[in-house]
Amino acid sequence: MSSFVLQAAPQAETPEPDYLTEGRTVGSWLFTTDHKRVGILYMLTITLFFVIGGMAATLMRIELATPAGDLMSSPAYNKLFTIHGVIMVWFFLIPSIPNVLGNFLIPLMIGARDVAFPRLNIASWYIFVFGGTFALYAILSGGVDTGWTFYTPYSSTYANGHVIAMAVGILIGGFSSIATGLNFIVTIHKMRAPGMTWFRLPLFIWAMYTTSLILVLATPVLAITLILVCLERAFGVGIFDPTLGGDPLLFQHLFWFYSHPAVYIMILPGMGVVSELIACFARKRIFGYRFVAFASVAIAVFGFLVWGHHMFVSSQSVYAGMIFSILSFLVSIPSAIKVFNWTATLYKGSIRFDTPMMYALGFIGLFTVGGLTGLFLASLAMDVHLTDTYFIIAHFHYIMVGGMVMAYLGGLHFWWPKMSGRRYPEVLARLSALIIFLGFNLTFFPQFVLGVMGMPRRYHTYPEEFQLLNVLSSAGASILAVGYVLPLCYLLWSLRHGKRAEPNPWGATGLEWTMPSPPPRDNFASIPRVTEVPYAYNAQAAETEIRSEEAIHV
Amino acid sequence: MNPTKQNAWTLFVLFVLLAGTVGAAYVDVGKWNTAIAMMISTVKAALIVLVFMKLHRSGHLVVLTFFAGLFWLAILISLTLGDFFSRS
Amino acid sequence: MSEHATPLAHQFEEPVQQQEAATLGMWIFLATEVLLFGGLFLAYIIYREQAPLAFSEASGKTMLVPGTINTAILLLSSYFVANAVHLTALGRRREVVLLLLEAILLAMAFLIIKGFEYHHKIEEGLFPGANFHFAGTQARGVQMFFVLYFAMTGLHALHVAVGATILGVCAVKILFSRYPARLATMVDVSGLYWHFVDLVWVFLFPLFYLISHRS
Numbered sequence: 001m002s003s004f005v006l007q008a009a010p011q012a013e014t015p016e017p018d019y020l021t022e023g024r025t026v027g028s029w030l031f032t033t034d035h036k037r038v039g040i041l042y043m044l045t046i047t048l049f050f051v052i053g054g055m056a057a058t059l060m061r062i063e064l065a066t067p068a069g070d071l072m073s074s075p076a077y078n079k080l081f082t083i084h085g086v087i088m089v090w091f092f093l094i095p096s097i098p099n100v101l102g103n104f105l106i107p108l109m110i111g112a113r114d115v116a117f118p119r120l121n122i123a124s125w126y127i128f129v130f131g132g133t134f135a136l137y138a139i140l141s142g143g144v145d146t147g148w149t150f151y152t153p154y155s156s157t158y159a160n161g162h163v164i165a166m167a168v169g170i171l172i173g174g175f176s177s178i179a180t181g182l183n184f185i186v187t188i189h190k191m192r193a194p195g196m197t198w199f200r201l202p203l204f205i206w207a208m209y210t211t212s213l214i215l216v217l218a219t220p221v222l223a224i225t226l227i228l229v230c231l232e233r234a235f236g237v238g239i240f241d242p243t244l245g246g247d248p249l250l251f252q253h254l255f256w257f258y259s260h261p262a263v264y265i266m267i268l269p270g271m272g273v274v275s276e277l278i279a280c281f282a283r284k285r286i287f288g289y290r291f292v293a294f295a296s297v298a299i300a301v302f303g304f305l306v307w308g309h310h311m312f313v314s315s316q317s318v319y320a321g322m323i324f325s326i327l328s329f330l331v332s333i334p335s336a337i338k339v340f341n342w343t344a345t346l347y348k349g350s351i352r353f354d355t356p357m358m359y360a361l362g363f364i365g366l367f368t369v370g371g372l373t374g375l376f377l378a379s380l381a382m383d384v385h386l387t388d389t390y391f392i393i394a395h396f397h398y399i400m401v402g403g404m405v406m407a408y409l410g411g412l413h414f415w416w417p418k419m420s421g422r423r424y425p426e427v428l429a430r431l432s433a434l435i436i437f438l439g440f441n442l443t444f445f446p447q448f449v450l451g452v453m454g455m456p457r458r459y460h461t462y463p464e465e466f467q468l469l470n471v472l473s474s475a476g477a478s479i480l481a482v483g484y485v486l487p488l489c490y491l492l493w494s495l496r497h498g499k500r501a502e503p504n505p506w507g508a509t510g511l512e513w514t515m516p517s518p519p520p521r522d523n524f525a526s527i528p529r530v531t532e533v534p535y536a537y538n539a540q541a542a543e544t545e546i547r548s549e550e551a552i553h554v
Numbered sequence: 555m556n557p558t559k560q561n562a563w564t565l566f567v568l569f570v571l572l573a574g575t576v577g578a579a580y581v582d583v584g585k586w587n588t589a590i591a592m593m594i595s596t597v598k599a600a601l602i603v604l605v606f607m608k609l610h611r612s613g614h615l616v617v618l619t620f621f622a623g624l625f626w627l628a629i630l631i632s633l634t635l636g637d638f639f640s641r642s
Numbered sequence: 643m644s645e646h647a648t649p650l651a652h653q654f655e656e657p658v659q660q661q662e663a664a665t666l667g668m669w670i671f672l673a674t675e676v677l678l679f680g681g682l683f684l685a686y687i688i689y690r691e692q693a694p695l696a697f698s699e700a701s702g703k704t705m706l707v708p709g710t711i712n713t714a715i716l717l718l719s720s721y722f723v724a725n726a727v728h729l730t731a732l733g734r735r736r737e738v739v740l741l742l743l744e745a746i747l748l749a750m751a752f753l754i755i756k757g758f759e760y761h762h763k764i765e766e767g768l769f770p771g772a773n774f775h776f777a778g779t780q781a782r783g784v785q786m787f788f789v790l791y792f793a794m795t796g797l798h799a800l801h802v803a804v805g806a807t808i809l810g811v812c813a814v815k816i817l818f819s820r821y822p823a824r825l826a827t828m829v830d831v832s833g834l835y836w837h838f839v840d841l842v843w844v845f846l847f848p849l850f851y852l853i854s855h856r857s
Binding site: 107112113114115116117118178182183185186189190191216217218219220221223224225227228231235236237238239244245246247250253254522527 | 651652653654655659662663666667670671673674675677678679680681682684685688689692693770771772782783785786789793797
Binding site for chain 1: 615622623626629630633634636637638640641642
């Protein structure tokens with residue numbers, strides 16, 4: 001894979017070698033400390049995990065096309081949804097935007113030559129690969145059937161399968177998260193170019209900063225929780241098992257203290273990307289820049305106060321339930337601020353529907369649906385009815401797939417010319433963005449209805465009356481799969497055959513667009529001095545852009 | 555004061571506090587035993603953080619980081635205990 | 643300049659920036675450690691609240707003298723490391739290496755004493771799990787106490803071992819460095835980690851060894 005990238009880099013036109021051409025051996029990639037190369041390594045790895053998690057989802061959707069369990073047994077189905085959850089959450093979504101786009105872009109956007117700790121950065125990738133290997137081993141040697149939440153005492157005492165291997169894999173992957181988060185926080189604090197004040201930072205940087213806060217503060221709690229599950233399982237000591245004097249709710253508290261904020265790890269970076277895209281393709285400053293920036297901080301902090309809403313139907317005290325419910329409603333305020341401000345940015349903007357913008361607009365719509373259905377689930381009485389139904393599944397897929405994956409793909413298309421030095425076929429890219437949007441809605445909207453009708457999650461059989469909606473959902477999934485395969489094909493194709501990209505193909509603002517595509521090894525010949533607010537799109541810039549538009553869309 | 559001298563004095567006070575906390579364990583004051591032990595530990599910890607780790611000379615950002623760690627720990631503990639102690 | 647300035651890595655523009663980045667990085671890491679141990683402290687609070695008598699009784703089974711000696715050992719080693727940090731900046735190679743070696747020896751002593759305590763507990767049948775046995779009505783709570791005891795002191799002991807290794811690396815690097823003062827940031831940051839290990843023990847000690855009054 002890496003050699004493919006190497007050959008594709010432009011040679012003749014750039015006199016100085018760029019980051020792709022300055023070393024061509026496999027070793028130059030494996031021992032790199034360049035943040036851009038680390039980002040690319042992460043991209044290759046998480047793409048692999050996305051394919052694995054996606055295949056598990058495909059099998060599940062095929063099984064659910066008919067009411068009977070005719071393709072697999074229920075234990076096999078249990079293992080499939082566990083694989084899907086674990087791989088997609090920890091080995092795709094959490095590292096997706098932070099580790100790929102974040103690694104690549106943070107130093108470029110703030111005007112630095114690299115992250116603060118480049119060796120820690122590449123080490124984090126090795127740790128990630130090591131953890132991923134453990135998870136793959138657990139899958140290949142028989143799998144785990146606990147679901148991604150590892151609820152005790154089932155996971156610690158009764159479950160068959162390789163719970164310990166899987167937990168250790170996630171634990172190790174967690175250390176890579178901590179290393180990345182730590183690196184980003186220090187980088188954003190200490191490596192900004194002169195003049196790059198906090199309120200001149202692109203909103204993507206604010207999003208990465210707040211995401212890193214969550215990574216650093218929440219992940220250690222997951223680590224200790226998984227260690228305790230492993231201890232209980234290995235030695236039969238009772239920490240969470242009630243028959244041994246433990247309290248399973250303690251596990252849920254610890255687990256959701258991490259995993260609820262982790263939901264914001266899986267959306268804040270997407271919001272950051274969308275802020276960049278909306279501003280660029282509406283040719284306007286983001287409306288209420290400071291509100292959007294502080295909304296990220298508010299989401300990161302409030303996100304730590306709401307975890308109990310995952311435990312409304314556990315034996316958690318009703319008083320705690322009420323408090324968690326109120327706090328959960330509060331966290332929707334900063335999210336709503338962001339949606340309103342993006343919409344206000346679009347108002348009277350000179351909007352262009354390039355591929356990244358299509359993803360961004362898709363994000364806003366789908367995230368809004370996902371967020372608003374979250375409010376249903378935050379209300380106590382409603383949640384009792386909807387817990388463990390397909391309504392939950394639909395809700396969080398609207399956030400994670402409709403939100404985060406759309407944003408990741410949007411960001412990937414936006415910065416692809418910068419990363420690869422090549423343009424992709426625009427018409428095909430727009431088409432696939434459309435296919436993904438349609439396929440996604442067809443897959444997951446019926447699941448809202450199924451959930452309200454009472455179809456429980458995590459079963460591979462269901463009563464006949466649910467079949468129509470399930471068939472719709474499975475059909476949507478196949479469309480969605482086509483939508484995902486297309487970018488994989490044409491992006492790879494573009495590496496060799498795509499038109500060479502100019503330094504700033506979108507006419508965007510931001511330091512990353514001031515350098516050649518792809519950037520040189522050390523990013524900046526001399527560290528820039530920043531004198532401007534971000535998103536200084538003005539009428540003149542918009543006009544230049546419109547004139548060059550014909551040249552881009554051949 | 556010369557830092558090495560300051561460190562030596564701190565060590566001396568830490569040892570006194572250690573003797574104090576062990577000694578206090580021999581006096582039965584019911585529920586207060588734990589409270590006293592925790593207070594002594596907090597003083598010891600404060601000495602280590604301020605003198606040995608030089609927190610007060612490390613800049614606002616480091617102080618903020620330190621208290622962020624403690625604050626988030628407080629969130630974890632208080633909200634969880636809020637549940638455990640309000641169950642009927 | 644040359645003797646005291648740490649060589650500048652390519653991503654940095656000035657030495658102060660490099661030094662501040664390292665210090666901040668370590669403090670952030672320590673914040674993650676606070677939360678790592680925090681989960682265990684939370685478990686401790688909950689289970690002790692559920693079985694106060696059992697915890698008190700179990701605490702009587704811990705060995706006060708080795709525990710106290712170990713506390714003194716860690717405090718003393720922290721003192722040595724604090725001095726080493728100060729003297730590294732002055733470039734006093736010999737003294738720094740000796741101080742670090744003393745700290746490492748103390749760390750080893752700590753681990754040996756800890757191992758001796760563990761051995762004793764396992765012999766007594768107080769290691770939780772299938773072989774646990776405790777005569778008395780509070781067996782369940784006592785077992786929970788020892789689950790936490792082994793988990794928390796075990797995790798702490800792991801940190802002691804890691805910390806001693808880091809100090810060892812520092813000592814070796816300083817021994818062979820032409821300009822020891824250039825390693826000041828490295829020793830400073832390693833020292834922070836070591837003090838944190840000490841800090842955790844300061845809380846573990848009373849929570850496990852000093853619950854019940856010992857008259």
